[in-house]
Amino acid sequence: MPGFHYVPFNDIEALRAAIAQLDQGQPHVAAILLEPLQGEGGVNPGDRDYFQQVRQLCDDTGILLILDEVQVGMGRTGQLWGYQNLGIEPDIFTLAKGLGGGIPIGAMLCKSHCAVFEPGDHASTFGGNPFVCGVATKVCQTLMQEQLIDNVAARGTELRSGLTAIAQQHPTLFAGVRGWGLINGLVLANDTPIKSIDVVKAAMAQGLLLVPAGPSVVRFVPPLIVTAEEVQAALAKLRSAILTLT
Ligand SMILES: Cc1ncc(COP(=O)(O)O)c(C=O)c1O
Structure with missing residues (x-):
């Protein structure tokens, strides 16, 4: 996607430097997107201190913290959400893979202060169809009921x-x-x-x-x-x- 700037993982100084370079005195950065544990990137767990500093930086500046829970969400890490291993909460997070238990579905969850999407903003032929939503609901129930x-x-x-x-x-x-x-x-x-x-x-x-x-x-x-x-x-x-x- 255009508009992304990449920084090394688990390196708060690199992140601060990138934001300073992009801002040039004017707030410019909309959001920071991280995996709590990098999957394709080599099963690389996030550092707790790093994520807490990123959370603080976002709270101080109004930058949104988006976490990609596509690999680590839905119980994969021994917690319901991967970010629970890091002692923070994101503003927004994404889900897919385990959410459907093999049936294709993806989701984006937002806290109310940044839930700005309206129906039609993100069009998709099969997005949110009743069949996959029914499957995902059953997956969530099974995950919890069967502990x-x-x-x-x-x-x-x-x-x-x-x-x-x-x-x-x-x-x-x-x-x-x-x-x-x-x-x-x-x-x-x-x-x-x-x-x-x-x-x-x-x-x-x-x-x-x-x-x-x-x-x-x-x-x-x-x-x-x-x-x-x-x-x-x-x-x-x-x-x-x-x-x-x-
Ligand atoms: C961490 C992570 N995020 C996002 C994606 C892409 O998910 P989707 O195929 O649902 O767009 C993947 C796919 O492997 C992934 O591993």
């Missing part, structure tokens, strides 16, 4: 501890593990000759589906209903896959 977020937190801890053990056993391949709840990244070591896609292919050959998040991070995003046994089975398959790479 799936508790499962996400518990399974996420098990998965991270298994991945951490694997990373420690293979320090020439892996630098470590990062993530929240059930969005986790196994980070490749700097000087390893393999890429994330090599791990993904080796895992697929063992019957385990993973996805790269850039060349140096392997992303683990199992369903929120994953069981403890399935987490252990996935870790066993990953261990077998790694043996084929070494």
Whole structure:
């Protein structure tokens, strides 16, 4: 989209400098758009201090804080919203992926002070149709009634501890593990000759589906209903896959 200026993530000074350069003495910046945890960017969690400073900066200046919850919303991180891991609230946030449980839907949620959209402002042939809204409502009810977020937190801890053990056993391949709840990244070591896609292919050959998040991070995003046994089975398959790479 035109009009966006990019700054390094988790770097408050870079953000302040970019705003100062754009403002040139006159308020110019409308909004700041961030992911609470960068998904495609390498499963890179937001820094709590950084997000609290961004929130304060927005409160002081009137710049709106928009968070992209497309990957981390709907319980994925062990909290209903990804931003709950950071101790702040946005003015606006976006949702998609998990909102429909596989059926395509996206949503934008605004606090009342910035809810300026009128019907027709953002046209879409199928936007907001009754079928997908019915599905999303059911997904929300299931998430809450079946207490799936508790499962996400518990399974996420098990998965991270298994991945951490694997990373420690293979320090020439892996630098470590990062993530929240059930969005986790196994980070490749700097000087390893393999890429994330090599791990993904080796895992697929063992019957385990993973996805790269850039060349140096392997992303683990199992369903929120994953069981403890399935987490252990996935870790066993990953261990077998790694043996084929070494
Ligand atoms: C963090 C994030 N935001 C936005 C999008 C785009 O979402 P949509 O395809 O619903 O426009 C994606 C798609 O992968 C995403 O990962």
